[in-house]
Amino acid sequence: MISFSKLLLDQQNFGDSLRYNKDAKISTRGTTTDKGPIVVWNCTRTCNLNCRHCYAEAVNTYDSGELSTQEAMAFMDTLVSYKVPALLFSGGEPLMRRDVFDLFEYGNKIGLRMVISTNGTLIDKQKAEMIKKLGISYAGISLDGLKDVNDLFRGVSGAYVKAMEGFHNCREVAQKTGLRLTLNRANYKELPAIFDLIEKEKIQRVCFYHLVYSGRGSNITDEDLTHDETRKAIDFIIEKTLEFHSRGIETEILTVDNHCDGIYLYEYMKKQDKKRAEKILSLLTTNGGNRSGMAISSVDWEGNVYIDQFTRDISLGNIRNMSFADIWDGSGNLFLEMIRDRKKHLKGRCASCRWLNQCNGNFRARAQSTGDFWAADPACYLTDEEIGV
Numbered sequence: 378m379i380s381f382s383k384l385l386l387d388q389q390n391f392g393d394s395l396r397y398n399k400d401a402k403i404s405t406r407g408t409t410t411d412k413g414p415i416v417v418w419n420c421t422r423t424c425n426l427n428c429r430h431c432y433a434e435a436v437n438t439y440d441s442g443e444l445s446t447q448e449a450m451a452f453m454d455t456l457v458s459y460k461v462p463a464l465l466f467s468g469g470e471p472l473m474r475r476d477v478f479d480l481f482e483y484g485n486k487i488g489l490r491m492v493i494s495t496n497g498t499l500i501d502k503q504k505a506e507m508i509k510k511l512g513i514s515y516a517g518i519s520l521d522g523l524k525d526v527n528d529l530f531r532g533v534s535g536a537y538v539k540a541m542e543g544f545h546n547c548r549e550v551a552q553k554t555g556l557r558l559t560l561n562r563a564n565y566k567e568l569p570a571i572f573d574l575i576e577k578e579k580i581q582r583v584c585f586y587h588l589v590y591s592g593r594g595s596n597i598t599d600e601d602l603t604h605d606e607t608r609k610a611i612d613f614i615i616e617k618t619l620e621f622h623s624r625g626i627e628t629e630i631l632t633v634d635n636h637c638d639g640i641y642l643y644e645y646m647k648k649q650d651k652k653r654a655e656k657i658l659s660l661l662t663t664n665g666g667n668r669s670g671m672a673i674s675s676v677d678w679e680g681n682v683y684i685d686q687f688t689r690d691i692s693l694g695n696i697r698n699m700s701f702a703d704i705w706d707g708s709g710n711l712f713l714e715m716i717r718d719r720k721k722h723l724k725g726r727c728a729s730c731r732w733l734n735q736c737n738g739n740f741r742a743r744a745q746s747t748g749d750f751w752a753a754d755p756a757c758y759l760t761d762e763e764i765g766v
């Protein structure tokens with residue numbers, strides 16, 4: 378994640394203490410040397426929507442292979458012992474999991490920091506109250522555009538209205554929420570209206586995701602922004618971050634899944650404020666770029682462990698057979714060794730890029746979509762001149 382709020386404005390939020398910690402880039406098994414990774418748990422494959430970009434290839438039926446309540450609670454115990462800073466419940470749609478509120482209650486009892494990534498459409502007043510009461514620190518609600526674009530992209534008419542109700546219900550109980558939006562050719566022109574919505578609805582946090590070509594997302598690569606459109610989108614997000622701040626609107630603004638954004642931000646700021654640009658470069662170097670398999674881990678509904686939520690055809694092991702801690706420690710796992718020391722394995726532009734210490738080769742799941750896991754990330758929109766090749 379690239380925090381535009383932190384890099385441009387020095388705003389400090391929870392994730393920044395992990396992201397820009399001095400230990401970050403030297404920690405191979407966690408966010409910092411004394412903590413485990415952030416764990417994204419796709420706790421169910423079931424979803425009530427049918428999004429075109431779903432990396433988990435969610436379905437509207439129940440998967441009988443899901444971890445049981447007991448298995449899930451034992452897994453959560455392990456995460457506390459392994460000192461994970463946060464467990465992110467994702468899906469499918471996490472609220473479709475039948476025992477999800479029992480799991481929230483359990484996580485709260487054992488002191489696990491929990492966040493959810495949800496489509497928001499099922500958050501009625503009662504569920505909003507329970508989410509708040511059971512200690513969910515943050516609910517990220519996905520919208521992929523305004524009404525028509527969102528509903529087309531998410532595959533269900535009425536999804537936008539329901540998601541907005543979810544936002545409102547959370548706000549009424551003072552539950553911290555944010556908006557998650559995956560940039561694509563359909564919603565890119567709506568960015569000004571999306572920022573109007575953020576302002577009008579007083580949304581506290583917004584994450585703009587880049588498309589990762591994984592799961593159903595691999596079928597819509599032609600709907601991803603061109604490199605030129607990406608640059609324009611990032612220009613706009615920078616300008617709005619600064620403009621919001623100048624008007625006293627302190628929404629936390631981040632982009633996700635493309636580390637080129639940090640370098641682009643640095644180059645942008647170099648032309649305007651050299652001192653700020655050097656600060657940005659120092660923060661990016663402290664962070665070290667993509668940290669899949671190190672600071673980020675993912676577990677699916679059947680207990681398979683991955684380096685991140687997108688790299689799903691290389692399982693590191695299953696928590697039904699081995700503890701999460703043993704899998705993540707990775708003794709004898711050659712793939713984990715390689716991903717944790719990946720610079721020497723990268724190919725193409727990434728191999729000779731001058732920003733390797735700030736980007737770390739970006740997303741391997743997107744490289745894999747080219748047929749070579751170690752190839753350059755095709756979503757790198759920086760020019761040859763900018764990366765020094």
Ligand code: SF4
Pocket residue numbers: 636637640726727728730731732733736737738739753754757758759764
């Ligand atoms: S060439 Fe690779 S390492 Fe360099 S900025 Fe682009 S994606 Fe990152």
